[in-house]
Amino acid sequence: MSERNHPKSLVVHLTSSITKYSKRGFIDEAKALFQLMPQRNVVSYNAMLSGFLQNGRLSEARRLFEEMPERNVVSWTAMICGLADAGRVCEARKLFEEMPERNVVSWNSMVVGLIRNGELNEARKVFNSMPIKNVISWNAMIAGYVECCMMGEAIVLFEEMEERNVVTWTSMISGYCRAGEVEEGYCLFRRMPRKNVVSWTAMIGGFAWNGFHKESLLLFIEMKGICDNGNNCNVQSCNSMINGYIRFGRLEEAQNLFDTVPVRDEISWTSMIDGYLSVGQVSNAYYLFHNMPDRDAVAWTAMISGLVQNELFVEATYLFMEMRAHGVPPLNATFSVLFGAAGATANIDLGRQIHCVLMKTESESDLILENCLISMYAKCGVIDNAYNIFSNMVSRDLVSWNSMVMGFSHHGLANETLKVFESMLESGTHPNSVTFLGILSACSHAGLVSRGWELFNAMFDVYKIQPGPEHYVSMINLLGRAGKIKEAEEFVLRLPFEPDHRIWGALLGACGFCEGNAEIAEHAAKRLLELDPLNAPAHVVLCNIYAASGRHVEEHKLRMDMGLKGVRKVPGCSWLMRNGGIQMFLSGDKIPAQVAEILL
Template sequence: MKTAVGTILGNPSVIKSSSQAKQLHAQVVKRQGNAILFAKSAAIILSVYANFNLLRDCLSLFNTFRYPPPSKAWKSIIRCCASNGNFQESIAFFKKMRAAGKFPDSNVFPSLLKTCAHLGDLRFGEAVHGCVIRVGLDSDLFTGNALMSMYVKLEPLNARNVFDGCSEPKGSFEFYNSLNRTVSSARYMQDCKGMFGGADEKLDSSNENASNELMIVDQNVIFNDNVRSNVDCGDEEIVVVDSVLERRKNSVGKVFETMPVRDVVSWNTVMGGHVQNGMYEEALLTLKDMGRGNLKPDSYTLSTILPIFAKYVDVMKGKEIHGYAVRHGYDKDVFIGSSLIDMYANCMQLEDSYKVFSLSPQKDRVSWNSMIAVCVQNGSFDDGLRYFREMLKAGIEPVAFSFSSIMPACGHLATLCLGRELHGCIIRRGFDDNIFVASSVMDMYAKCGKIAAARWIFDKMEFQDTVSWTAMVMAYALNGHGRDAISFFEKMETEGVKPNSGSFLAVLTGCSHGGLVDEAQMYFKRMTRDYAIAPGLEHYAAVSDLLGRAGRLDEAYEFIYKMHIKPTEAIWLSLLSACRVHKNVELAERVAKEVLTIDPKSVNAYVLLSNVYVDVGRWKEAAKLRRAMRKKGVKKEEACSWVEVM
């Protein structure tokens, strides 16, 4: 027996379960005689307990040491505490270890750096980094990866705050991308080399091909200094943003550059940090450099890069990654599947999202919820409800995200009965306290015309964030209570809740439905002046619609014509509809011309202009327009309506 125990202690990897570890512990306790020998055996058992994340057993065994515990015991207890989420205890044991004169090694630092990242303690993390350098482990691969991961998580780009004091934006820009790109904002590559194209037989023939596959980014990246022209910020503010960006780059970059050996995890960490902070061009350039190092991307690499092409709505590059994933067997990975579903949905290729989901061999909770969310977000509400039912039939338990994703479908379809059933399910499962679920339920009741129910849910919430306040403002707005929407918006500001783009859209919608022109113009100016929020198409649409409803047609035309974003067909059609109401033929003809420039076969433009002619008795023009429609093959589709029978 003693020989068997000694053999196992010499090779503890043969222990495959926690029960076997405890049996070995019992045998060691029986034969304890020499305290020094017992301490060595106990340290080995402690490492085995740590491998199985048995924190209670680790702590009990650690407290039995009569002499100062050996280094192996310290390392195991620190690692086990970190793995179980007891981060403060992990740090406490590390400090005791140093006080006992024991030096940490490469087995300790990754766990300790993970602890710093979870606690958000950058200062202590930097101190650990200094300790890493002092003990000469800054060239260790695993320690280097852990250091980069910590800096990526603890040094996000907080440049947005710099722009709070900037004046009104002048031109079209994507706010967050402009901040993260820091003045010299790189335009997305127009001429990308195919990373995942080529014949299958060339893919695995050599390391050189592995490098070629990664050449997705062309060397000639076009840079565009567009932030300064869009946002009036002083030089000092620009320098602050630069310094924030450079500090993060330096922290991660210095660790990365000093690593003598870099594996796929190293590159993925840097790449993930770039994507996390919206630095998409840097992420793609890192991917190119990774290819030069003769390393092939893994499933994590692909799931990190896919959101970039979703952001840029570049479905062709996304399909190249999809093809690469299929050829290398990564398409079976659930995270790759979910990323592909999101990418195709963002690129308005919902049918491809359906195919990816249906071909997925393993449909877990993540993939089901991704499919439900993309259906609802793309307006396929019936499909979203269908997938929700199928998920329940498949035995997958819904989570909070499931309900917050599906409730908007009930609101848009005005299916109050189904919405109430889901609300009951939410209460029974204990998700009614979740702020996102509560906000979605509140929005559903508002869209179904149940303002009192929406307000009851809002008042019941323990904490109201910007999303819940915005949902309540929109509830009043959609139901014609313009003054109440404004009052609630002002109360939101009084409570210290900072409005976002959606909040201003809600109050502008309230003004539009309530005919409050002056108030709408005031809030439209405030969103850029007071909060540095760039107005989007929906904000312009709300104000132009209000001006049209109020009969201020020429003012609405000038407002749309001077938009810093190219007006869409829907915005012009809204004004054309107002021209019909107010029988303004001359302006209607000008607006119809703008619509037909965007879409020469716009059915709505022809029909609305024809109706304008009819309303003022100009029958010949109306008949001529109808003949032109038939000649061009433009045909109005039959509309339909439905009502829910309670």
């Protein structure tokens, strides 16, 4: 019997093949190989379990985990990581509590999983409970605080550490720079006992990110003379400097630096493409994109996202089709961007087409994508589809609840909005300002004045959420729609801050819901013009008030003033999708010749 055909050697060989297939994305082949194995051990099961998790097949991973005849600490830890990475942190925590035996790796995995899911306080509790901590444990907790801009807590842990490595120092430097405390970050950088390319890049990027371009360039020159790995060092650090230039709108310097880099990677190209798209220079972005030697999914997604941001929705759709034709698999972010575009234009056909593509390529549900789908279908007017997706979600976060609340609210379905809000509270999810914006808007459209007041008062009294201008605007609209214009004016005059143009604009709009409020409307229009002298609706309302009350001299003077200032009322518009493009109709336009065809 050859050595490879020996049962133990065969298990080792097949297990190794399963791992290789999984890492390369051939998960179905790995699964078939696993099922053909005449014998399996815990290592084989762990290899298949990790393969499922690496390839996003969480349901199959969970089934395999439950079927395992024997589990070790690696099995439990892998499953906990998989659940946490998928946002199912409650299940991960439950599994962690059930573990018969834990090591420092499993403790670290739970801490990292909680941090990634925004449960920083819970992560700290687990961290404090750890019987043994290593440098990875400390680094994870420090990185969590840095990510949440809680530098005070990060500093305390940093000072408590007995052993620090280059990751620890670099995390703190990045945290200081992100918080705008560049001097403190630089002092720490100079104190570092040993630096690597990542720490140099963090400090160079920190200078550039905060606008210290001279200091960034000097440090870059210093690094070039010190780093052993010249090219790698240069590329990564140049990327930081390019991003810094772009952030401050200095595209010319960014392009000059990009042109001088001896070796460019995907990040270099994508950063420049992003930079041009962010300032509307689409042709320059296209030029770079088409000249990029190796376009990965991130570059395609950046280009598609930039086109959407520049409201070039049709071009974004065509580029997505080209991406698929090139055999580049879309990222979840690609789908998110396109669902946003479909929702923004109420293009239900596009939304459904992209959804179909997603269903063919995604085997596991993704929370962010499900939230995007809810929002897209709601904005396209297909609220039933939105609610079906919401109802079938395995887990929901605050964005899920808010998407459904806003969806029902925008459709004027007040009862459904309030029911979802009640269910949200029952689930233990704490509402935020967006939640209240949705439910107050729903109350406004349904004329639920008492309920609206009750919820508005509960914002701060019960949920400790400070109302913003948009919430006050919703209350003004609520009172205006109910015909309580005087009460709306009193509400504005009692505000705890100086009303801005949004508040006066809302009061002016509320006056239009019923007649007999010329005095309040005139006052609101005048205050609005003090804050926004070119506001067209305020000019029009004042002109109409003057005309109705026979004050023709003032009306004529105001109309002359409008002409001199170039004030024009923006016409209302609507649109529909036609032959793959957008057909727009403006108020006052002549009916186009093809309108009959469109209506048919």
